Amino acid sequence: MTDCAVWWSEPITATSDALALLDPTEKERYGAYRRHEDQRRFLTGRVLAKTVAAHRLGSTPENIHFDASCPDCDKPHGPVRVPGAALALSISHAGDRIGVAATSGAPVGLDVEDASRNADDSLISYALSEAEQRTLPTDAAGRARAFFTFWTRKEALMKATGRGLRISLKALTLSSADAPARLLVSGETTLSPDTTRLRDLDAGPGYRAAVAVLTSENVDVTERWWRPGASLDGQ
Numbered sequence: 397m398t399d400c401a402v403w404w405s406e407p408i409t410a411t412s413d414a415l416a417l418l419d420p421t422e423k424e425r426y427g428a429y430r431r432h433e434d435q436r437r438f439l440t441g442r443v444l445a446k447t448v449a450a451h452r453l454g455s456t457p458e459n460i461h462f463d464a465s466c467p468d469c470d471k472p473h474g475p476v477r478v479p480g481a482a483l484a485l486s487i488s489h490a491g492d493r494i495g496v497a498a499t500s501g502a503p504v505g506l507d508v509e510d511a512s513r514n515a516d517d518s519l520i521s522y523a524l525s526e527a528e529q530r531t532l533p534t535d536a537a538g539r540a541r542a543f544f545t546f547w548t549r550k551e552a553l554m555k556a557t558g559r560g561l562r563i564s565l566k567a568l569t570l571s572s573a574d575a576p577a578r579l580l581v582s583g584e585t586t587l588s589p590d591t592t593r594l595r596d597l598d599a600g601p602g603y604r605a606a607v608a609v610l611t612s613e614n615v616d617v618t619e620r621w622w623r624p625g626a627s628l629d630g631q
């Protein structure tokens with residue numbers, strides 16, 4: 397059994413304690429966001445990821461330093477890693493939801509989306525295979541809900557591989573949105589149904605979220621909420 401812990405948070409306030417947890421590279425990224433809400437989402441993701449990493453590694457958030465180099469261009473905007481640690485993390489943010497998923501090393505990908513957005517036809521035909529499109533309900537609200545279920549599952553898969561949007565979304569066929577999340581067919585060499593586990597998550601009303609773990613074992617997923625300043629024990 398592989399354990400996967402998911403922690404949710406609302407955007408935290410940029411207190412001096414929170415900002416002190418950012419290293420110089422992270423401070424630069426924080427400062428480069430023009431919108432205050434983007435800054436808060438980024439800050440929350442990094443503070444929560446450091447808190448979760450410290451909790452699992454028996455350390456303190458101040459002592460966690462991420463390598464976030466991008467596999468494509470080496471800039472520090474790639475997935476976060478703690479070099480040498482038996483830990484895999486994935487961060488996602490949308491609207492007022494920030495999430496971090498953690499395993500003891502099995503590659504993990506988390507995605508949360510604001511599902512109040514529209515799912516227009518061009519987005520649907522960009523992301524869904526023909527077989528998946530045929531499973532969508534015909535009414536607009538049901539269609540959008542099902543689309544964002546597919547989208548978060550696919551983005552979680554892409555993030556678990558570390559290849560992000562370089563994965564072809566249409567090369568993956570998933571179970572229909574009203575069925576338990578499963579990868580059925582993969583045209584991507586980095587993803588195989590036998591070694592891929594997917595779960596839908598509950599990030600609250602108006603949001604869709606999913607997590608993917610690359611393992612052949614069963615996965616035990618727990619979801620909890622975090623408040624800044626609180627310990628992760630007993631919450």
Ligand SMILES: CC(C)(COP(=O)(O)OP(=O)(O)OC[C@H]1O[C@@H](n2cnc3c(N)ncnc32)[C@H](O)[C@@H]1OP(=O)(O)O)[C@@H](O)C(=O)NCCC(=O)NCCS
Nearest residue numbers: 441468469473474475476487488489555558559560561562
């Ligand atoms: C990863 C990706 C799917 C994120 O999508 P998104 O919906 O905009 O954002 P989310 O909030 O869900 O995720 C953001 C987190 O994804 C993580 N991430 C970045 N690149 C990643 C990758 N290749 N694989 C997995 N996770 C990645 C980061 O931890 C980031 O958190 P941060 O803001 O604290 O750095 C998208 O950015 C992507 O495909 N990136 C790779 C390709 C690319 O465009 N590279 C940039 C040019 S070299």
